[in-house]
Structures are given as structure tokens and as C-alpha cells.
Amino acid sequence: MTEQNRLADRESVIQVTNMNKWYGDFHVLRDINLDVKQGERIVICGPSGSGKSTMIRCLNRLEEHQEGNIIVNGIELGDNVKNIEEVRKDVCMVFQHFNLFPHLTVLENLTLAPMFVLKQPKKEAEATAMKYLERVKIAEQALKYPGQLSGGQQQRVAIARSLCMNPKIMLFDEPTSALDPEMIKEVLDVMVELASEGMTMLCVTHEMGFAKKVADRVIFMDAGQIIEQNEPNEFFNNPQNDRTKLFLSQILGH
């Protein structure tokens, strides 16, 4: 409950009200309501196809929603391109498949957006980039190309690339799902460190150990709806909904 108190007087940075989304006739997101406090760490889980990735991709408008409102940092996300660009400066995303730019070196991957979007001078952008590469413990690879790195290294570069934008919110879309087991830890370690520094994080993942360790809140989604949300202790030890119980028994069962 101390966790709840920690966030009680914080302001909301993301407010989603009655959001609905369809792919053609398929109703992927149903009446999503979500309020994220500054510094809050949220883990979103659920069976595949439950809409959890789609939901966080709506938060930086990689997907558009058809109904309801999404307000990020006080900016309403809609068709307005300027608004979208503003939101994307503050909200960065780490992808399942890293999505590094293969034709650029690691360093160029990190400096591109700061130089073109934030208009930083090259020197400054490179200094920031090296700082974050050191933080994810990969500075010695700065001049290599992404194709020359392992999956875990690439994902750490991707996290550093996001950090270079100095984001207020970070979205993680299954950041460890495409990694070999021995590389998951190195990426999770970086994420835990980020969490301990107070970054606002929304993380779609099946790493329940990570959820128990850092999450303020765990959200369970199924069939496009938020079924249950709670702080991790309660969520794992005392799930209310039958579907949550089934899901937890499946992923924690072995």
C-alpha cells in the first residue's frame, strides 16, 4: 500500500477514456479506461490476441483509435499531426523485434532522432548517446552495425535509442519475447534499473518475475478488455476473475 501512496499525489500523464478500436468489423479494444500517474510502472499481460500490444500502440498513435479519448501529457491524440509529433517526442517505444535501423551504426541509430527531431547539435547528441550506451553497458559497440550484435545487445541499443530522446514515458512492447533465454536477463536488468530511476513505464510482457519486482500495477487483458488490475501482490496471490486465474495458472504453472 506504500506503493499506492507513493503515487497518490502524482499527476496523471496518460488518461484514456472509453477508447474503442476496430480492425474492420473486428472489435479489438473495448471501452478501455486507463489512468497512468507520473512515475508509475505498469505491466500489461494477457493471452495473445487480447489487444495488449494494440492498446499501448494507440498511446503513441502507431495505431489509431476510433472512439474515446487519449490524452498524453495534456495533449489530445487525434488526427492532428502536430499533436502526434509532440506526443512522440515524449513517448518512446521499445519493440519486440528491436527495429534498429540496419543501415546506420549503433551511434547513428542513437543520434538520428535527437539531431533531427530535438535539433541537438551533433556533438551533444553523440555525448548523450555515449552516456546511455554506457548505461546499457554496450559503449564499446558504438561503431558497429546492428546486424553485428546479438539480440540482447540490439534490444539494449534500442532502449538506449529511446532514452536519448529524453522521454517522459516509455512503452515496451514485449521487449524480451524475441530473445534467447540467456539474453533476457541483460535486457530486464536495464529495465529494472530504469524503473528504479522513476521512469513512467508501460510494459507488455510475460516476464512475471519482472512484474512482481518493479510493477506498481499489473493489468490483465483479454478479448480487448481490461479484465482486472491490481498491485502485483494482490494480483498474483489473490486474482479475482476466473480468466485471470486461468491465465496465471497457465503461465506460472510450470
Next chain:
Amino acid sequence: MTTISERLMPVQSSVTKRSWRWMRDNLFSTPLNTLISLVCIYIIWNVVGGLISWAIVNASFIPGKDACAEITGACWGYVHANWRFLMFGTFPPAEYWRPFVAIMMLTGGMLLTMNRTFWTKWLPVVWIIGFIAVYYILAGGVFGLTPVRTGLWGGLTLTLVLAVVGIAFAAPLALILALGRRSEMPLVKVICVVFIEVFRGVPLISVLFMASVMFPLFLPTGVSVDVLLRAQVGIIVFQAAYLAEVFRGGMQAIPSGQYEAADSLGLTYWQKMGKIILPQALRLVIPPTMSTFISLFKDTSLVVIIGLFDLLAATRAAVNNPEWRPHYIEGYVFIALIYFCFCFFMSRYSLYLDRSLKKATSH
């Protein structure tokens, strides 16, 4: 180790022995293989042997037609007598140095452009200045140069002008068309789709014909657009339509994750395209792009139907000269070699570029 390697690779007469073994294993392994090999060797012997005896053994290399009276092979004196005409066409002979300078500038410019260290934002500027210079060197009228109307430009000079200007303008136009076709703005998309499909749907000959015959009908009387310019524009729009589809294919091959990563970092559309998507997409389509350039180079020979006098037309005119009529084959073989040299060079360059770019970003 030494004994094994000696046994595997005998030092003595290794080349002959290995080639015998290779022939036994690959050409004469079975009776059927032996038969096929013998037939092929017979055919190759006849064709290549005939070619060599025509082009070299029985040929005459002495300038002047008289030297060819007695021989059965090629009369390369033809090339000596006609090469200026093939290079410069009907350009006034006193001014031959001007098309020569133009050819040097165009080929030199191409060679420089092939070097990746010159790929900066200044390259297009240099090219545009170069094109203006080439135009005035050929057309004259400035700095005391005698004016020469474009109808007199010809031979290899004209072929190179059409091809190089064609490539230089078709490529950017194609890029705009390809981006437009993938645009989310309906009007832009429709315009690009119609443009591409119309020009891809008709033969180049009919585009050139329309440019030369029909286009003037739409102009007000008294206004005329130079026929060379019309042909040039025809070539540009036709090849741009093809190239646009090549570029679009490249863009479609880029995984959606690249677009999403660029979007999520807040890059604008033009930053995303210019820095992320196009550098990767264009690299993917180097081979088909070069194919299009090669066919553009060769297709310039179609301008003969609207009365322009390119390399092929100049050759045809030269063989119509009664003095040299018996030796028309030499003329065509010679220009075939010129076309081949340019096209083969482009093809090798595309391989080199493809490899060197790949090597830069992989293990």
C-alpha cells in the same frame, strides 16, 4: 601434414593434371556426356573460329577502302573512315571538338558519380551546372561559339546526352512518383497511379511519336518546342514510370517495424523517408534500377523514328554511303561493341555497388 597436402596438391604439373581431371569428371564422365560435350565443342569451334578468322585472321586493319578489295574478312578501315561521323553525327566538322568535350564531360561526370565519396548534396548541383555547360558547348551562341541547332547533334554524342540526362531526371521523378503512389493523400496517389500506368502501358515508340507529332498540335500556333527536348522528355517520363515501380517495390520490402520505429521516435514523413526508408529501399533495388538504366541507354536508339540522329542512325547513314556499303557488318559490329562496353560497365558497377554497400553493414 606435408605428405597429405602433397598428395592432395601435387606441385609438379598440377595445372595440366587438374584440368585433365576436371574435364574427365565434368565433360566426359558418361558416354552421353561425352557425346553432348563433343557436339558443343564442335559448335563453339565453328562459331568462335569463324568469328576470329573474320574479325582478325582474314581482316584488314589498313585505313582506306582499297585495302579491302582482296580480303574475305572484316574491313576495319571502315571504322577508321567513319568513326568521327559515328561519334559526332551531322555536327559541323569544323566544330567537332565541341561534341568531343561534351562526351568527355558526360562520361567523366558518370565516372565521378560512381565514386561514393562524391555522394553529397552538392552532386546534383554539379550535375545541373554540368548539363547547362554541355548544352551551351553543343548549342553554341555564347562566347563566340557558332550556333548549332539541336537537329544536327548526333552519333554517340546524342546517345550519351539522351541517356545521361534521361537517367539524371528520370530517377528523381521516379522517386517522387513512387512516394506519391504510396501516399495517403488520395489526389496525389491517383495522379501518380495514372501517370505510371499510362506511360508504362504504352511502348516508348508511341510516347516518342506522340511527343513529336501530336504534342505540337496542342500548342498555340507560332510556339514550338525543340524536337530533341520533346524526345528527351518522352524518354524521361517513360523510364520514370518504370523506375517508380522498381523503387516502390523496394519500399514495400522494408519491414513495417522500420516505419514504426521512425514514427515512434517522432521523425517527420520526409525525415523518415529520407533517412530511414529510402536508403534501405534503394539499396535493395540496385540491380533492377541498373537494369532500367541499361535499357534506357539502349532505348535511346528509338529516337531515330522522330528524325533524330543517334549512334545507331549515324551507323545506318554511314553504311548507306555507296563507297562503304559492302562493309555494313563492320559498322554494326563496331557500334554493338560501343553499346556493349557502356552497358557491361554499368552492369559491373551495379554488382560492385551492391556488394560494397552490403559489406559495409554486415558481419
